[in-house]
Amino acid sequence: MNPGKNGAAKSSEYAAGSLLTVADLSLEDVAAILAATDLMERMAAAERARILAGRRIALLFYESSTRTRTSFELAAKSLGAITTLVSDKSSSIEKGESLKDTGLTLRALGAECIILRHPNSGAPYLLAKSTQLPILNAGDGMHQHPSQALLDLRTMLARLPRVNAARVNAKTLEGVTVVITGDILHSRVARSNAMLLPRLGARVVLCGPEELVPWEALGLGDGVEIERDFDLALSKAQVVMMLRIQRERLSGLELDLANYISRYQLSEERLKKSAPHALVMHPGPMIRGLEIAGEVADGPNSVIEEQVRHGLSVRTALLARALGAGGFESVTV
Amino acid sequence: MSDILILNGRLIDPASGVDAERDLLLRHRRVAAVEAPGRFKGVAANQTIDARGMIVAPGLVDVHVHLREPGQTYKESIATGTAAAAAGGFTSVVAMPNTVPVNDSVAGLEWMLDAARGAVVKLFAMPAATFGSRGDEITDFHVLAKSGAVGFTDDGKPVLHNRVMREALVAAASIGVPVSQHAEDTRLTGGCSMNAGPVAFRLGLRGMTIEAEAHIVERDIQLLRDIETHDRLRPHLHVQHVSTGRALKAIREAKASGLHVTCEAAPHHFTLTDDAIGNYDTNAKMNPPLRAERDRQAIITGLMDGTVDCIATDHAPHALFEKEQEFERAPNGITGLETALGLALRVLHEGQGMSLSRVIDLMSAQPASIVSLERRGTLAVGSFADLVIFDPAAEWNFDVKKTRSKSRNTPFDGAPMLGRVAFTVSEGRVVFKG
Numbered sequence: 001m002n003p004g005k006n007g008a009a010k011s012s013e014y015a016a017g018s019l020l021t022v023a024d025l026s027l028e029d030v031a032a033i034l035a036a037t038d039l040m041e042r043m044a045a046a047e048r049a050r051i052l053a054g055r056r057i058a059l060l061f062y063e064s065s066t067r068t069r070t071s072f073e074l075a076a077k078s079l080g081a082i083t084t085l086v087s088d089k090s091s092s093i094e095k096g097e098s099l100k101d102t103g104l105t106l107r108a109l110g111a112e113c114i115i116l117r118h119p120n121s122g123a124p125y126l127l128a129k130s131t132q133l134p135i136l137n138a139g140d141g142m143h144q145h146p147s148q149a150l151l152d153l154r155t156m157l158a159r160l161p162r163v164n165a166a167r168v169n170a171k172t173l174e175g176v177t178v179v180i181t182g183d184i185l186h187s188r189v190a191r192s193n194a195m196l197l198p199r200l201g202a203r204v205v206l207c208g209p210e211e212l213v214p215w216e217a218l219g220l221g222d223g224v225e226i227e228r229d230f231d232l233a234l235s236k237a238q239v240v241m242m243l244r245i246q247r248e249r250l251s252g253l254e255l256d257l258a259n260y261i262s263r264y265q266l267s268e269e270r271l272k273k274s275a276p277h278a279l280v281m282h283p284g285p286m287i288r289g290l291e292i293a294g295e296v297a298d299g300p301n302s303v304i305e306e307q308v309r310h311g312l313s314v315r316t317a318l319l320a321r322a323l324g325a326g327g328f329e330s331v332t333v
Numbered sequence: 334m335s336d337i338l339i340l341n342g343r344l345i346d347p348a349s350g351v352d353a354e355r356d357l358l359l360r361h362r363r364v365a366a367v368e369a370p371g372r373f374k375g376v377a378a379n380q381t382i383d384a385r386g387m388i389v390a391p392g393l394v395d396v397h398v399h400l401r402e403p404g405q406t407y408k409e410s411i412a413t414g415t416a417a418a419a420a421g422g423f424t425s426v427v428a429m430p431n432t433v434p435v436n437d438s439v440a441g442l443e444w445m446l447d448a449a450r451g452a453v454v455k456l457f458a459m460p461a462a463t464f465g466s467r468g469d470e471i472t473d474f475h476v477l478a479k480s481g482a483v484g485f486t487d488d489g490k491p492v493l494h495n496r497v498m499r500e501a502l503v504a505a506a507s508i509g510v511p512v513s514q515h516a517e518d519t520r521l522t523g524g525c526s527m528n529a530g531p532v533a534f535r536l537g538l539r540g541m542t543i544e545a546e547a548h549i550v551e552r553d554i555q556l557l558r559d560i561e562t563h564d565r566l567r568p569h570l571h572v573q574h575v576s577t578g579r580a581l582k583a584i585r586e587a588k589a590s591g592l593h594v595t596c597e598a599a600p601h602h603f604t605l606t607d608d609a610i611g612n613y614d615t616n617a618k619m620n621p622p623l624r625a626e627r628d629r630q631a632i633i634t635g636l637m638d639g640t641v642d643c644i645a646t647d648h649a650p651h652a653l654f655e656k657e658q659e660f661e662r663a664p665n666g667i668t669g670l671e672t673a674l675g676l677a678l679r680v681l682h683e684g685q686g687m688s689l690s691r692v693i694d695l696m697s698a699q700p701a702s703i704v705s706l707e708r709r710g711t712l713a714v715g716s717f718a719d720l721v722i723f724d725p726a727a728e729w730n731f732d733v734k735k736t737r738s739k740s741r742n743t744p745f746d747g748a749p750m751l752g753r754v755a756f757t758v759s760e761g762r763v764v765f766k767g
Contacts, residue, residue, distance in 0.1 A: 020612075100657055120659035121537035122613030130657065141661075143537030188537060219531025 017113070017134035017322040020124045021144045022196040030196075031168035034154060036317040036327050045078070051326040052319065053080035058111035060102065060127075061138075062088040062118045067284055067308055068138045068147070072115050075315040079326070084111070099123060103131040113322045116140070121188075134322040142186050142249065147318055148283050149192035151311040153200070155303055156239055158310070159279055173202035179233045179278075181207040181264055182243030182291050184217055186250070189283040190243060191220060198223025207233040208264060211253055212245075230264050234274035241281040242266050242292045257290070267293045271301060279303050335761055336360050338373055342384025342722060346391060347694035348711035357389065359718035362760040367714055380763070384722050387755055388689060391697040391712050392424025392454070392719030393674065396513075396704055397488070397573060397597060397645035399666065400426075402450065403441075404433025409650040409739045412451035414670070416737040417648070419765035421670040422754040424454045424719035425701065425709050426648075430461040431489040437461035437472045439480045446481055454759045455719065457704065459484040459513055462501045468493050474504040483704040486513035488573060489620075491549050493519060499556050506560065506568035511595065511703060513571040516549035516580060517541070517621065526661045528607045528622040536610065538660065541622055547579040554587040554594065561592065571703055572596035574647050576621035578631030585640045595703050596635075597645035600669060600676040601744065603632045609744055615656040615663035617744045619649065633685060636695065643700035646673045650740030668743045672731050674723065675750025682725075683751050689725060718761040727753035 014020065025033075040048055057076045061069055069085070076083045086106065088094065093102060099118070106114055113134045116124050121141030128135040139145040157165035160176060178197055184190045184206050194204045198221055205225045206213050213226055227233040234240060245255065266280065280292075280301040288294040297304060320326030337359040344355035344367065356373050358366040366373075400414035411428070418426050428445060430436035436445055442460050450456070460477045464470050466487040474485060485505055491514060492498040498512070505512045522541045527533050529540025553570050560568050575581055575596045587594045601619065606626050609617045617623060635641040649666025656663050677696065681687040701710025708716040733746040757765035 098654070098657070099659060118659070120661045122660045125612045126657070126659060141537050185534075191535070191537060214534065216529075216531045216534035219534060 014125070014128040015132050015134045017324060017328070018128050018136070019146050019318060019322070020128060020135060020137045022146045022149050022192050025146070025196070027169060027199060030150070030153070030200075032328070033150060033314065033317050033321060034157070034168060036320060037154065037313045040316045040320070040326065041313045048078055048316075049080040051079045052076065052323055055081045055112055055323055056110045057081045057083050057113045057115065057319065058106045059083060059085045059115045060106065060117070061085065062093070063139070065117055065138070067311060068117065071308070071312040072136070072138060072315050072319070075312055076319055078316060079319055081319065099126055100130040103127045103133070107131050107133055113319065136318055136322055139188055141188065143188050143191065145188040145192050145283075147311065147315055148189050149196040150318070151307055151314045152193055152241070152281060152283070153196060154310045154314055155281065155307045156279065159303055159306070160238060168200065170199065171201045173197060173200040176201070176238045177203045177205060177236045178239040178241060179205045179207055179237040180241045180243065181230060181233070181266070182212065183245045184208055184213045184243065185211070186246040187243050193241065194220045194224050205233050205236065209260070211255065231270065231274045234270065234278065237275045237278045239279045239281060240266065240275060241283070242286070243283070244285060244287055244291055261290065265291060265293060266296050268295045268299065271296055277301075281307060283307070336378035336380075337718070337758065337761065337763070338376060338378040338381045339384050339389055339720075339722065340373065340381060341370060342387045342389035344389045344712065345690050345693050346712040347690050348391070348698040349713045352690050355389070357712065359758065359761045362718055364712050364714050364716045364718050367712065382722065382756055386724060387722045388725050389712070389720060389722050390693045391710050392721050392757065392759065393422045393696045394425040394700040394706065394710050395423050395646050395648070395670065395673070396427045396571075396643065396700045398426045398428055398648040398670065399431065399650065400428045401650060402432060403444070407739070408652050411445070411456060412453065413737060413739045414648065414650070415453040415456060417668070417670040419453050419757045419759065420737045420754065421672070422674050422721035422723060422757050423670055424721070424757060424759045425706055426454060426456060426670075427483060427704060428456060428458045429486065429488040430459060431466060435461050435466050437464050437466070439476055442477060442480050442482060453764050454757070455709070455717075457481070457483045457706070459486045459488070461485070462487045462492055462512060463497060466490055468497060471497060471501050471504055474508055478508045478510060482510065483706070484511045484513050484571065486515065486573070488513060488515045491515050491517050491519060495552065495556065498553060499560065502556055502560055502568035502570065503564055503566060506566040509705070511569040511571040513573050514549065514553055515573050516546050516553070516575075518545045518548045521545040521548070526618060527610060528624045530607065530625050532607045532610065536613065543577045543579050543628070546575075546577050546621055547583060550580040551583045554583055554592060557587070557592045557594065567593055569593045569595070574599045574602065574621055574645065575632065575635070575641065576602045576624050577628050581631055581635045581640055585635070588640065595642040596640070597643050597700070598632050598636060598641045599645060599647045600673045600680075601667060603629060603636065604676050604680050605629070605744065613660040614744065615658065615660055616667060616742050618660060618663055618665055619647070619667050620665035633681070636681060637685060637687060641695070643703060644673060644677055644695045645700065646670055650738050651742045652740060656742050666742065668736065668738050668740055670738070671736060672743065672745045672748070672750065674752055674754065675729070675731065676745070678725065678752035679750060718758055720758045721754055722756040723752050723754045725752045727751070729753055
């Protein structure tokens with residue numbers, strides 16, 4: 001039973017152009033974002049730099065980040081925006097300022113959009129509600145990392161054979177099995193991909209021991225399966241995505257690393273034997289020698305660096321969308 | 334003269350087995366007479382309440398409220414919390430000890446119960462079971478009971494250690510009051526902010542398992558059995574806010590085997606599931622958390638079959654700034670005094686066909702009996718004139734802007750309620766008029 005006005009929040013509670021979870025994106029939204037990504041990638045730099053010329057974008061980072069922060073920042077700058085970075089280590093956050101007040105302060109300083117990375121799941125909802133600014137979720141706790149799922153999708157569309165990247169619909173990834181292996185429990189990347197890819201027709205197979213891949217994960221939606229045997233999972237895979245063991249989130253969970261490596265590391269031998277043609281992906285940061293062998297990360301199947309490049313492009317489109325520019329004028333009401 | 338006549342209402346007094354049209358005369362804080370309609374013709378009173386179409390019932394009793402005084406009066410005070418109680422039809426409330434400082438001394442208890450605090454309805458208190466509710470050393474149950482303690486609890490936390498819980502049960506048994514246990518194995522719930530399950534997984538939140546509640550309930554029942562066998566005492570365990578079918582099963586079996594176990598259920602646990610968290614609504618965050626539908630159904634089954642002894646709100650006010658935080662950082666708890674009757678009638682009476690009499694029993698006579706409140710929870714002649722008059726058919730929506738509480742942390746703002754309080758009378762004084 002749901003009471004009156006709580007529960008599933010109405011999207012109108014948040015500014016248009018926000019991206020808090022992949023669940024809020026329709027397939028049409030995904031298609032539009034990918035089309036805009038293509039467009040901006042092809043644009044001359046000078047033209048691109050006019051799209052958000054002079055607009056103010058704040059990056060609010062409560063967790064460390066290399067890829068996401070840098071690519072959002074470079075994406076914003078390539079659109080001509082003015083960016084400012086606020087991190088928990090060097091701001092009034094250290095003095096106890098709340099997320100709400102930090103957001104209101106950034107808004108008062110003229111920020112028109114905030115990119116938030118936060119260790120608490122759901123924090124972007126709080127920021128979106130209290131500032132009414134478009135918020136881009138750059139990773140919240142164990143919950144979501146929507147821009148990562150979109151860049152992963154774009155990487156797959158670019159590299160998978162027999163996939164029509166120009167048509168994004170419920171059948172685009174039909175026949176494609178994506179195996180995501182590792183620390184699913186603590187992974188916002190896994191949740192985002194497992195909630196996005198099946199809507200384009202992919203099968204997502206989550207792989208790992210029960211401590212890291214609990215049965216509740218099946219509740220992420222239709223098209224999500226669990227397979228504990230990595231070699232079996234690999235034998236069906238067109239894509240294999242490896243995830244880092246998030247030591248900082250294990251909170252007491254004991255894991256026998258040697259056993260884990262023997263069962264779940266993507267080694268050269270394992271890849272050759274079970275999935276010689278699969279794309280190898282990793283959202284980073286990766287720990288070579290733990291979840292993935294260095295040879296595989298650097299090998300011919302790996303598209304890990306391409307993911308990073310797609311990240312820059314996709315984030316360019318997301319920023320234009322957030323601010324209702326560059327073809328997204330109708331997004332902002 | 335302070336006589337009040339209540340005419341033409343339908344009196345439902347489960348403790349007396351009455352469900353009939355009755356007129357009541359209240360005099361000198363007590364129920365002076367209960368008669369068939371019309372018998373008081375010619376009796377002069379300085380106030381007459383026409384209760385036509387209304388239910389007249391014993392004032393509701395809540396064995397589990399947090400009034401935040403002393404120490405956190407920015408959330409609530411004894412005056413505002415008991416005003417909210419009156420608005421909800423409650424005439425007796427039992428304050429939990431997790432104030433600042435913790436209510437673990439006679440001085441603290443007497444201060445809390447002092448008339449100067451301005452309680453609008455009758456205030457009772459359960460002091461801490463252990464000093465500072467730290468779980469190490471039990472408080473002085475005997476002297477606290479003499480000063481009015483109606484039970485002992487470390488609510489908000491469990492009494493975790495076997496030895497300490499055993500000592501508490503033994504000490505309480507010799508006095509004849511319950512030990513109220515917040516059943517949560519905190520060794521299993523570190524970092525958890527909601528129920529374990531698919532919703533928690535999707536939201537990326539760590540979940541409290543069913544086992545974390547059941548382990549403590551099962552352990553405590555084992556202690557009762559052990560004490561009955563070895564100490565020739567009959568301790569009374571009261572399990573607070575039961576939220577899982579598994580804990581209820583243990584309680585059902587313990588009752589069947591003759592142990593003295595009682596338990597309470599909160600309206601939110603029989604009304605909502607963890608889906609109500611939606612997009613991290615901190616007003617749906619409490620401890621124990623909202624559970625899955627099968628547990629909600631198990632609580633309803635327990636209420637219907639008598640395993641659950643009473644409804645208690647766990648009224649837990651928090652300021653807006655505290656709830657306007659990241660979900661995992663926001664404090665646990667919701668307000669509940671003004672929505673309990675409306676939810677119980679909607680979910681249990683209308684939704685499940687539970688009789689009005691049974692709903693009233695679960696909210697008055699039964700909780701009064703758990704903490705042995707004399708002459709309360711009933712409207713038999715000679716009882717305290719504690720009563721609620723409500724329209725059982727009134728459908729309305731709760732509006733948190735009109736709350737008497739200092740805080741507004743409820744998931745039920747705008748939610749449909751059934752049954753509306755028209756009058757609340759505490760010891761012969763009208764303390765709320767709807």
